[in-house]
Amino acid sequence: MNQDYRLITDDEIELIEKQTLRVLVQAMQEYSKEARDIFENTPATSKSEIIVLTEDLVQYALEVAELYPINKRFAGFIDYKRVRWLPTSFGMFPQVLLVDAKASTENNRDTLQQSQLPMNAEFISNGQVVTLKAGVPPHMTVNTQSANELIAVTTSAFIHFYYSDIRDASTPPYRRLKAIYALAIPHQRLKDRYNPSPEIGFWGQGKHSTARQEDPRIRVYFTQLKKMCAWRLQSLYFTNDHPYTTPLWRDCDINGQESQTSFDFIGR
Amino acid sequence: MNQDYRLITDDEIELIEKQTLRVLVQAMQEYSKEARDIFENTPATSKSEIIVLTEDLVQYALEVAELYPINKRFAGFIDYKRVRWLPTSFGMFPQVLLVDAKASTENNRDTLQQSQLPMNAEFISNGQVVTLKAGVPPHMTVNTQSANELIAVTTSAFIHFYYSDIRDASTPPYRRLKAIYALAIPHQRLKDRYNPSPEIGFWGQGKHSTARQEDPRIRVYFTQLKKMCAWRLQSLYFTNDHPYTTPLWRDCDINGQESQTSFDFIGR
């Protein structure tokens, strides 16, 4: 059984990311009721407090669904990060899971800092080719008992809280959580599949102001990502008649045909 | 055995806070080696990244030292927060532990937002009496299987990373972590002991700019806090000859006589 992701196929890397995202979706689904309760009813004196809410909710949702941990930590801007063993049918791989929480009143795209970008990206904006280099390393090394080092493959995901404010609300709920999206961004080794040229991909112009010389950012467009690989965009919608989101997993067959299937969950 | 902190004595509340801080200090001591390693050697492109480092380090240090958890969560600006069972010799109490990380190049005071202030504070600044109301509730309620509610007493602590930048460092270390301080701020029920009048206490003028009408903040002065209750200020110093901080617990006897005693630790 393999331990080194550099020796597996691109298809197997896809499977690692698919398996990882499936767990994130299950965890968010299980926690969706409390997440909505906290998100909608916690008073916030500022926009920043809403941001902090989503970070906390991602942690609460995911920490109970963790895998066999690897004794290695690092610090920085990523909201939720764990080094752990990922067991698969084709090997047991050390993995660095990186998840960032996003709060947004939009539901069609996410903005990434360069430090959150897992692959060198190229795209066309206003007729010009734009590029941005990856800021996420493809893997981290972990010291072992032997002379070898373990190579922990990096997997990047985003949890997007789509909401709207309730204007002038002086009593709860203060805002409405409409959906939770979960996105898996491909590892840089899959660049040839997802962004072989500026014309093909799901990247778009970032939110930064060039006029003010802000650090460049970049956007992920949901529909394009879904078109290239349906399961990489998961949508958990809240409805009026159920406290939990609707448990649907988006997948695709060999022909790229998209489908949605319901899944069971226990709830928290 | 009691479950409701409102029925115990002030001395027993002191003991709850002392016992709590003792664990925080043990946990920080055990983690001090890795904390220093990560703190000094992680590149930071901005001041904000240093702030995030300390938040992550506090989490890594404390999460392994947790108590019997209570199934209740809330979200917000506090860096590290847990609802849990605190067993003591005089009762088993539901507790809300609130810990905030502070990064500073100073080592004599901490600035608190009003939302981090556990008691109504009064002090004298520039000859004037200044007051600031508590922003931390004295307790939270937790629903139970019976008709009663559990009352979880709130305990506020701060972990202060005292550091200095290494100028022009283009290779690690980028900064030096000189000490870790741990502070326990008294519960509001102890106000009569710690701040009976504006003249007596450890509070001082906050860091906010009145001219710009910023939200009022407030400061805790280390020496004053230590003078009123020695164990409420703990100091873990790094030295050149040991990777861990020096394991000393500050205490005081009945006469208020201060002492420091070494303690054993295992390390991580």
Add this chain to the structure above:
DNA sequence: ATGTGGCCACACAGGCCGATT
């Protein structure tokens, strides 16, 4: 020198709006 007060810097993370299909 030390202890206090308090002005600012600044960089996240999105809201939001205008221009273009």
Add this chain to the structure above:
DNA sequence: AATCGGCCTGTGTGGCCACAT
């Protein structure tokens, strides 16, 4: 009406300096 680009705002956090002892 949707998509995309991108300017700007709000605000949390602490560096840092100027006085006053």
